[in-house]
Amino acid sequence: MKRSTQLIALMAALAAGSASAAGTLAGTTIENTATASFDDPATGAPLNSTSNTVQTVVLPKPDFDIVYTDGTADANTITTTPVLTTGAVPGQIITTPYSLVNKGNTPLDITVNADTTGSAAGSTVKYYRVNPDGSLGAEITPGTPVTVTPDDPATAADEGIVKIAQVITLPTDPALISPTSVFGASPEGTVAGTAGADPLVTPGNGYASGTTVQEENKAVNTDLQFTRITVYAPALDNNPNSNPGTPVDSAGNPCPRPACRPSPVSACPPKRSARWATTRPSSARPATSRPPPPRPPPRPAPCPAARPTPPPAARPSPRTSPVTSRSPTRSPTRTPRPTGSCSPTP
Ligand SMILES: [Ca+2]
Ligand SMILES: [Ca+2]
Ligand SMILES: [Ca+2]
Numbered sequence: 001m002k003r004s005t006q007l008i009a010l011m012a013a014l015a016a017g018s019a020s021a022a023g024t025l026a027g028t029t030i031e032n033t034a035t036a037s038f039d040d041p042a043t044g045a046p047l048n049s050t051s052n053t054v055q056t057v058v059l060p061k062p063d064f065d066i067v068y069t070d071g072t073a074d075a076n077t078i079t080t081t082p083v084l085t086t087g088a089v090p091g092q093i094i095t096t097p098y099s100l101v102n103k104g105n106t107p108l109d110i111t112v113n114a115d116t117t118g119s120a121a122g123s124t125v126k127y128y129r130v131n132p133d134g135s136l137g138a139e140i141t142p143g144t145p146v147t148v149t150p151d152d153p154a155t156a157a158d159e160g161i162v163k164i165a166q167v168i169t170l171p172t173d174p175a176l177i178s179p180t181s182v183f184g185a186s187p188e189g190t191v192a193g194t195a196g197a198d199p200l201v202t203p204g205n206g207y208a209s210g211t212t213v214q215e216e217n218k219a220v221n222t223d224l225q226f227t228r229i230t231v232y233a234p235a236l237d238n239n240p241n242s243n244p245g246t247p248v249d250s251a252g253n254p255c256p257r258p259a260c261r262p263s264p265v266s267a268c269p270p271k272r273s274a275r276w277a278t279t280r281p282s283s284a285r286p287a288t289s290r291p292p293p294p295r296p297p298p299r300p301a302p303c304p305a306a307r308p309t310p311p312p313a314a315r316p317s318p319r320t321s322p323v324t325s326r327s328p329t330r331s332p333t334r335t336p337r338p339t340g341s342c343s344p345t346p
Contacts, residue, residue: 023153026060026106026203059199060106060206064148065215066189067225069097069163074225078118078184081226088183088229090172095165096227097130098187102148102160103216106205108191109145112164115188115224122176123168123229125185130163140164145191166227179233186224189215 024030034051067074072083085094100110114125129137129146140146151160166187171177193211196202207213215223249255 024058024105025150025152026058026104026206028058030056030058032056058105060195060203061104062106062108062191062206062213063103063216064108064110064189064191065101065103065223066110066112066187067099067101069099072225075223076226077221077224078182078186078226078228081184081186081228083225083227085227085229087232088170089232090170090174090177092170094168094170094227094229095136096168098164098166098225100146100148100162100164100189102150104206105150107147107149108205109147110189110191111143111145112140113142113188113190114166115186115221115226116184117221118182119184120176120181122171122173123183123185126167126169127187128165128167130165136165136167168227168229170229170231177231179231181231183229183231184226186226188221188224 031053032055033053036049036051038047038049039045040047065074068083076082083096088094100112102108102110112127114127116123116125127140129140131137146162146164148162149159151158164187166185168183168185170183191205191207191213193207193209193213194204195206195208196204197209199206214220247255
């Protein structure tokens with residue numbers, strides 16, 4: 001009678017339909033037929049007994065997560081994430097691949113929102129599906145969930161993964177981005193529960209209706225996966241890297257040829273500015289001071305020495321001229337007097 005009692009208890013448990021097989025897809029029907037062999041206590045003869053066949057439907061066992069596609073561990077914040085982009089510039093687009101993972105045995109509608117906790121304002125965050133060849137597919141409309149089927153253990157492929165990409169576009173307005181700005185975002189997945197009041201009757205997706213479940217059924221903001229972005233900070237160093245007395249060419253090679261050396265800087269200050277600064281400081285001279293004395297008119301250039309005019313050649317006279325007997329004061333060899341203006345001698 002002891003064995004009969006155990007058989008009845010097993011049959012009652014199967015009839016309740018509460019069995020759940022991990023990895024087996026929700027909704028799968030499992031049939032059970034129990035048999036028992038025992039000795040008749042009165043005669044000692046062996047007896048067999050077979051139960052009726054009991055059908056059991058596998059209930060949903062939901063679980064999901066959003067992770068980095070490259071396998072980097074998630075559950076971080078914008079300050080602790082190892083996924084970094086440094087030296088970004090205004091308007092830069094930063095794309096990070098992620099995967100929506102169904103870790104349960106029932107289809108789930110995962111809503112993906114951008115969590116930008118700790119990020120500077122001004123950037124835009126969008127999510128796209130990823131095509132099999134790795135290119136960006138259609139944009140995921142904010143608020144519209146993505147259906148992710150569970151992995152079917154009967155097939156080799158993993159049907160429980162949907163690849164997406166997070167695309168962050170940095171602002172270009174200088175008021176919104178500076179070298180000290182830190183941007184970042186994480187996809188945040190949630191699933192709305194659809195199970196009825198009696199999960200055995202209306203199991204839904206396994207989550208209680210009216211609830212919003214976070215990744216891996218954890219608390220809010222405890223299983224995120226951020227991408228952190230810092231901005232390029234330009235720096236100017238006006239100190240020479242080495243002795244400036246050893247010049248180099250444009251390629252950085254030592255330049256021994258004198259023609260390649262830079263021209264030395266003159267040690268003499270500019271004459272005009274120096275004289276002006278020491279003798280005519282504009283700030284030191286009051287506006288009412290007398291103007292500088294007028295310059296004297298330029299002196300005419302010294303005239304070249306007058307050349308003595310050679311006396312005309314004496315014409316041979318066929319006869320004796322009485323001119324030779326005129327007054328000696330009208331000499332034809334008199335030198336012309338120079339005037340005030342002179343022209344250069346060719
Ligand atoms: Ca996660
Ligand atoms: Ca599979
Ligand atoms: Ca996780």
